[in-house]
Amino acid sequence: VSALRGFASDNYSGVHPEIVEAILAANEGHVSAYGDDPYTAAARRRFREHFGDRAEAFPVFNGTGANVDAIDAITRPHHAVICAATSHLTLDEAGAPERIAGVKLLPIEAPDGKLTLGLIEEGIDWGRIGDQHASQPRLISIANSTELGTVYTPDEVGALAEFAHAHEMLIHVDGARICNAAAALEVDLAALTTEAGVDVLSFGGTKNGLLLGEAVVFLADGLADQFELVRKQTGQLASKMRFISAQLDALLSGDLWRRNAAHANAMAARLADAITAVEGVSLAHPVEANGVFARLPAPAIEQLEWSADGARAFYVWDEPTGVVRLMCSWDTTGGDVDAFASRLSDTMTR
Numbered sequence: 124v125s126a127l128r129g130f131a132s133d134n135y136s137g138v139h140p141e142i143v144e145a146i147l148a149a150n151e152g153h154v155s156a157y158g159d160d161p162y163t164a165a166a167r168r169r170f171r172e173h174f175g176d177r178a179e180a181f182p183v184f185n186g187t188g189a190n191v192d193a194i195d196a197i198t199r200p201h202h203a204v205i206c207a208a209t210s211h212l213t214l215d216e217a218g219a220p221e222r223i224a225g226v227k228l229l230p231i232e233a234p235d236g237k238l239t240l241g242l243i244e245e246g247i248d249w250g251r252i253g254d255q256h257a258s259q260p261r262l263i264s265i266a267n268s269t270e271l272g273t274v275y276t277p278d279e280v281g282a283l284a285e286f287a288h289a290h291e292m293l294i295h296v297d298g299a300r301i302c303n304a305a306a307a308l309e310v311d312l313a314a315l316t317t318e319a320g321v322d323v324l325s326f327g328g329t330k331n332g333l334l335l336g337e338a339v340v341f342l343a344d345g346l347a348d349q350f351e352l353v354r355k356q357t358g359q360l361a362s363k364m365r366f367i368s369a370q371l372d373a374l375l376s377g378d379l380w381r382r383n384a385a386h387a388n389a390m391a392a393r394l395a396d397a398i399t400a401v402e403g404v405s406l407a408h409p410v411e412a413n414g415v416f417a418r419l420p421a422p423a424i425e426q427l428e429w430s431a432d433g434a435r436a437f438y439v440w441d442e443p444t445g446v447v448r449l450m451c452s453w454d455t456t457g458g459d460v461d462a463f464a465s466r467l468s469d470t471m472t473r
């Protein structure tokens with residue numbers, strides 16, 4: 124097993140020691156299964172501290188499950204979901220939203236992965252709203268931070284939420300990296316969600332130091348009524364839920380969520396600076412959270428994609444343009460960054 128830390132994914136990292144401690148602390152005696160336990164009650168209270176008194180949080184196993192369940196809970200099969208063409212929802216969930224939530228996805232091309240009012244206004248066929256032959260847009264789903272490492276500000280989220288609500292739609296945030304977005308902007312989690320008018324959030328924990336665990340968080344009244352049944356039907360109900368809940372509680376108590384995310388973001392900024400100092404390397408998207416998308420010359424990709432011991436160092440995101448994705452984690456070190464930049468520099472001078 125390699126002890127190396129690369130930049131392939133923020134899922135490649137291990138578990139933060141404080142999360143390990145929380146799991147161990149929860150590993151005492153018997154408690155009720157399926158969420159009827161004190162750890163889950165505590166986590167649900169913790170979510171209310173961050174997201175407001177109306178927040179209803181439901182722990183789930185993974186991010187795809189959180190997205191699909193959130194969508195399933197608030198849509199019907201004749202509905203459509205507006206999302207960016209680069210969204211995880213449309214590219215990386217194997218059609219789960221279509222199959223399981225039964226919706227039609229309406230992907231819209233969005234530079235740097237961010238939807239805007241203008242893009243949505245152009246992307247919707249307004250003539251077909253109310254037309255019984257067409258799927259009806261019901262939800263706008265954005266990821267924050269985005270799949271391309273960019274971030275929506277509270278005002279940008281607020282404008283999309285206002286637009287959604289004015290058109291009888293709801294707004295969902297895929298927050299697999301919501302902590303990175305909030306840390307990057309130095310705002311609270313509520314500023315990007317509850318206070319911006321978001322209806323439902325997929326809250327990400329796994330990429331930010333958890334062993335596994337995410338939560339679907341309903342922020343508007345009346346949306347969570349049948350959710351426990353949705354979660355059960357889709358296989359996202361954990362019997363030993365206390366272990367997911369204890370992790371979420373530990374992440375959100377104190378500032379661990381922000382510390383981990385801010386660190387990963389800082390490493391990405393350092394990485395961006397270091398690699399763009401190398402001739403022939405440029406950024407493909409602004410670096411605003413913990414991901415760096417950069418154009419590398421083909422020989423550099425060839426030499427660096429895999430490290431000597433066979434571990435993946437990064438993913439090639441777009442082969443024709445030589446864009447690679449470099450993700451930083453809570454455990455990425457300055458040394459990891461500097462070593463990669465220096466190897467990159469070496470490939471240019473060879």
Ligand SMILES: Cc1ncc(COP(=O)(O)O)c(C=O)c1O
Nearest residue numbers: 185186187188211266270297299
């Ligand atoms: C933006 C985004 N959403 C959701 C997910 C959820 O992923 P998973 O189902 O692998 O936990 C990911 C993981 O890569 C992601 O990047």
